[in-house]
Amino acid sequence: MNLLKLYYLIYFKKIKPFDLSRFILKKIENSLFKNYFINIDYNYIKKQCLYSEKLLLKNKNNLLTGIPTTYKDVFSTKSINTTAGSRILKNYNIFYNATFLNKLNNLGVINIGKSNMDEFCVGSNTFNFYFGKTENPLNKNFTTGGSSGGSVYLVSKNLLPFSIGSDTGGSVRQPALFNNVIGFKPTYGLISRYGMFSYSSSLDTIGIFSKNILNISIILNSVTGFDIKDQTTFNLTKEDYTRYLNKNWLLNKINYKKLIGLNVGVSKNFFNNIYNFSVRSNMEDVLLNFEFLGAKIIFINILFFDFINIIYNIISSSELYSNISKYNNKFLFDKICFFLNKKTFFNSLSINTKNKFFIGNYLISSNKKKKFFFLSKKIRILILENFKKIFTICDIIITPTISCNNWNFLDFNLNKNFIDKYTSVSNLIGLPSVSLPSKILYYKSFKFFQGFQIIGNYFSEARLIQIINEYEKNFFKCF
Template identity: 35%
Template sequence: MSKYLDLNIKEINELLKKKEIKVSDLVKEAIERIENSDLNAFITLCKEEALKKAEELDDKEVDNLLFGIPIAIKDNIVTKNIKTTAGSLMLNNFNPTYNADVVELINEKNMVIIGKTNMDEFAMGSSNQTSYFGPVKNPWNKTKVPGGSSGGNAACISSRLVPFALGSDTGGSIRQPSAFCGTVGLKPTYGRVSRYGLIAFASSLDQIGPMTRNVYENALLLNAICKKSKNDLTSSDTNEDFTRLIGEDIKGMKIGIPKFYISDVIDKDILDKFKEIVSLLEEKGATIDYVDIDYIDKCVPLYQIIALGEASSNLARFDGIRYGYAAKDIDNIDDLYYKTRSQGFGEEVKRRIMVGSYLLSGENVDVYYNNALRIRNAMRNSFLDKFNSYDLLIGPTTTTVAYDLNSDLDDPNKSFMDDVLTIPVNMAGLPAMSLPIGFSNDLPIGMQIIGKPEDEALIYKLGSFIEKELSLDLDPRGDKDE
């Protein structure tokens, strides 16, 4: 079995340019790896389409670094004529008639979509266990969860099935699984990447972002997917090279650590590893301070109110009429609504929709929702204020490392608590990246770098510096051939 997909992007690109390998070789290798994998990372494998695309590309000139590279797409990003399920029975028969903006953009780069990855149903979950298509396993330990909701992506990048993936992050859905699987994942500034074609969970929090093996490749994929879109009114004007600061020295950099990010809710192993990084950065000439962010300790209920309120509205469209699952043996329209939604949605999704509907109903919208929007504003302002004094903020990505499959399934707050360190970033609309910084009991630990709006390039600079200093072995396959 060939191992081209273990090479870094520049090496692969060189081989393609010298015509020593063909795109088809890469695609066949990816398909072989996926078919031999038992992680359940994919919902749909686009074998024929990918091979056909690869053959077309075999005759074309290699015109960019991402040319011909296989990429996995989270299954809540719509792909024309490729089934897009959002991890739900509700969309198990859904054939999109259009491409998400990001899909158009990676097509422009001539990347090859290899398949649609497994995820928590409608991105609601943090362990990939709410997927209608079954849980994904963590490549580092197959009895552990990969995190979620972009669990399929993280598992697939980590185990080197494909080098690139696009995920989505509403409260940590890119960063938390990246931390659990030892990969690099970035949630861009809200508005950086068009959401057109991302099946909405919570519109004011959702953002599509790159998931990759390393920092440089992450920046490269972000370059490809950032473009102002006329299809998304919240998308911002953006055109820059996110790799441009990679390799620069970090001396003199001013870094803040929100005190909440070193509190005792976090596992000791993770805190210890994080503190080692802090010492390293100080040693290399960065200054470190501890800061307070207003209301950050209330981010979980804040998130529950805003995300679930929006979700209850966003998921109202799934009614069995225009697309998707429809219940059988129906007498009247209410019957269609109730049965379709009860049968088509899983338990977690139903619970979240019910909570969200309740929070917006009657007077609750004032008591909870509008108040939450005020707190959110204050929290964002508090974050923005810190960036007057600091270049970046850092902290651990998660409070624990990957936990056992099937643990704590009875605690409905568990999936929210898992995201307690990632949620604040979505609330404030900031960019943040998780990257691996070590291991605890052979399971990866991730740290988070948070930037001010539109400052992804600086995040990549610090991230690549840490990555280089640590030089971790991040291949869960170890040395053994699989």
């Protein structure tokens, strides 16, 4: 769904924000049993619609006024319960909103619900043991991806122009691939994380789902910026992420080869570790498409490739243990009525979260901290320095999003290295990356969506959007 078309309908009073939200809610009322949402507050939706209509009457509207969306249930909301996908927090009320959410609320964006997710963002299936599993809207036999699987549902069904999730090791890009939409993870620190329940504080980033790269650029214009409440944000000059759209890569004369002068990095390590034939052939097609547009392919070498996933797991498990431990206090237990069934804090967690919790506890114990956690931090710095050198010779890096096709949601024995192998590297060093759909494979009655990932240099989101826009116009549309 195109955001500008909705803006046109609302601005010229062809449809009211309230009628638009009611239409979407009517469409999804028969799908609520599929567990796409955790919380929906109809009274709160009415209040938001009234506020957006007031903005329209006073001519204080903007491109996002009256536009409905959903947020992953990991972001703090004052008017709706925030659970982070866990029964531990099922009745937890928060007295403040996340910073980016306040920005969107002030613009008149309407939150129609908090979407389902893996507990505390730990998982790759959105198989929530308390709120239920989320079905893939395009492929009922397969997983919707995780941990932001609930957020992508209405976008993939063309009912919403965008939705917001969080990305720790691929939690936005992987569901985007499985549901045939664009998943955008910006540079770490570009969007404030204040009000977001932390899985791994040094890896977490707010991400955006949409079927149109223009929609994503408009959202980025609205939510990015310095936040005094989040010391990881950067105080940069305000950027317009739409400024390069419909221009050539180096602004040279009009040519059908729009990407002349673009250097595309391809890692031999990444490419040689693709064991799935369909994924490998898709990557070869993508590289040929970039060459057709005038880009130059450069082969690069990424250090510590075989250890990237191990380092990611060590850091994320250790930080998860630290972040979840803060919920283990008497005040919070009394507030959310935990001792009703005489269950301990730990027994209330799901299996995936328990496993991560155990590993994190082991890794940051006093005698193991230097051996594992501190060593991983040092290797992380070396990987960062390696990528800085890589971006002196190339503009973007292209990799698969994951190295296998979609899988059944009950397949818990899947090798996790296949899932986070290519996505976790951009979280480790904070680079912006985007998952893009490329084609559909048909096997009997099943559909498999193919895609790829583009990794850019720090704060190069405007250029990434320009490159994706050119590729989108020439080679694909979200089907």
